Amino acid sequence: MHIVTFTRSTPDTAARLTVDADGSVSQGDAAMVVNPWDEYSLEECIAQAEDQGGTATVIAIGPEVHEEALRQALAMGVNAALRIDDPELATADSIGWATVAAAAIPRLDEVDLVIFGKEAVDVGSDQHQIQTARLLGWPFIGAVSRILELDAARGRLRVERSLEQGKQVLDCRLPAVISVLKDVNEPRYPSFMGIRRASRASIPLWTLAELAAELQKPLSRQLKLEEPPQRLAEAEMLSGTPAEQAGALIERLEKEQVL
Amino acid sequence: MSAIFVWTETDSGAAMPLSQEALGAGAALAAELKLPLVALVFGEEAGAIAGSLAADEALVCEDETLTDLRLEPCAALLTQLVRERRPHALLAPGTIRGRELLASSAADVGASLLTEVSGVATQPDGALRVTRPVYAGKLSETAQGSPSQTQYLCLRARAFAPASPRGVAETPLTVVEAVLGEDDIVTKVVEVNPAAGEVSLGDAAIIVSGGRGMSANPAQPPADAPDGAVWKAQHGFEHTLTPLAAELGAAIGASRAAVDAGYIDYAHQVGQTGKVVSPDLYIACGISGAIQHQAGMRSSKTIVAINRDPDAPIFRLAHFGLVGDLYEIVPALTAALRARSGAG
Ligand SMILES: Cc1cc2nc3c(=O)[nH]c(=O)nc-3n(C[C@H](O)[C@H](O)[C@H](O)COP(=O)(O)OP(=O)(O)OC[C@H]3O[C@@H](n4cnc5c(N)ncnc54)[C@H](O)[C@@H]3O)c2cc1C
């Protein structure tokens, strides 16, 4: 059983961000962390591979900053890490990204399952995982809250997923691509030994030439990033006894036509 | 012929509220670009649902394979319709299914998809220029698609006004054939457990949320409760927050601290690693207002905070602040609302 997951680094979620004069984002001296949604996909990838006596591989696509996330993944217990980078990727859109991801998977040792997190918390595009599946021609099941059965020998997968309308249990064949939400597990912390191993691991780097991947011209582009207008007014504090506070609030909400 | 397509997700025999928002956004674009608005409705009762939608035409498919709106048959059909009719733009609600479907079809035709779109404007050449929140709402991005391909957009919930209801005339329907047969579809639905009776967070106009402060419940746990704090918080969600929510017709939200401590199910979590919501009214009870919680509710129109710590960061985001014990204020609020609706 070979399970692959993708991750990358994102700014610490508490970081204060500013947009510089040239339009680039800066986060002061805030750290980069593993994309928070990926803590769950990493855990699931490792736990399922352990369960089945299989292998877990993690891939990051993009510049060196993502190696931090890869090392964190290795420290948690992923068996192998790989980074793919190329100058052409800097302007790629999500289809370009998925083209690269879908070109990389067949070059790995027989992959049974690919597990993604929900989205990257910075750009929040929430589509890379789906498009990777589509370009691979593999089935995709998103918002998975539980893997109920994973049987590589019989090529079977059964999962529970959470939609807005409630839960669903789905069957499909392997290989497949899934994305998991936070309720799928409780991520482990890296062990001391894991951190040591990860810091020494060498991480291979692939380029587009090696993947023989060709990217189409991106069809959408970012024009600008800006800080949204700050709200200037301060909260109106409503004081008094609880009943007075409640009365004052209802009066305000009626005036604002919220009630 | 070019058009504005809107994939209209349905639930229990009706278009979902977020689909009505997508139709509303689609109608505005169609008017500006002088193009027809075409609703795409798949699955059970598609024809009956489509007949009352505010669109110039509806493409409907009721094939049995589409009943549970599985991704594979929906995506294959959507892609074929896009290839045949080359719409100028394709919009969908930013639900889980909407996003999966548009991302898949965009990959099929090599189009670009922009997600979490909260504003859209047309350019003279027909390109759509969108704004979308990024970095957990800390920044706003402006991006532009290209009119050389169908432009795919998934809309943020509650960012667009819903379509105004249609007059008496029925929407003209065109029935389309499914593309995949059951044998070509590898995912099979084994079980469906609808979330019964709860107001869904995504389209709720009012949300009442509880945080770690819910464990300050003065009610006494029974001797056999395994964990007193968890019992108190769960009791509080059920007997203090739920009555307020019921009075307001609101959905129940929660902070991650409340979810992780086992006070309430993850489906209720609001924030960066939960749901992003923008109700008209958000009432935060016993929530400090960490940046990751703000990420999920910052765009609410009116924010009310009830917290006993006057320095809690939530008061810097709130429009109205009530300092005090939520276990005194919330019941007072529920009682006052009851008296008001009784009198009215
Ligand atoms: C990567 C990452 C992702 C995260 N994602 C999310 C997320 O999606 N959603 C989220 O919410 N958090 C998220 N968090 C966690 C976040 O940082 C906070 O820890 C969390 O929001 C705190 O929840 P809280 O406000 O309920 O608890 P606390 O911060 O402990 O606040 C409890 C509040 O209750 C008040 N209180 C106590 N008793 C009473 C009473 N009787 N009456 C009135 N007020 C009372 C206290 O004054 C306090 O302000 C994330 C964190 C990280 C690192």
Ligand SMILES: Nc1ncnc2c1ncn2[C@@H]1O[C@H](COP(=O)(O)O)[C@@H](O)[C@H]1O
């Ligand atoms: N450059 C990248 N390298 C590796 N994984 C990524 C990259 N970009 C996005 N992902 C993962 O793909 C999933 C969906 O992300 P997104 O579509 O960017 O919101 C998340 O699990 C991300 O961590």
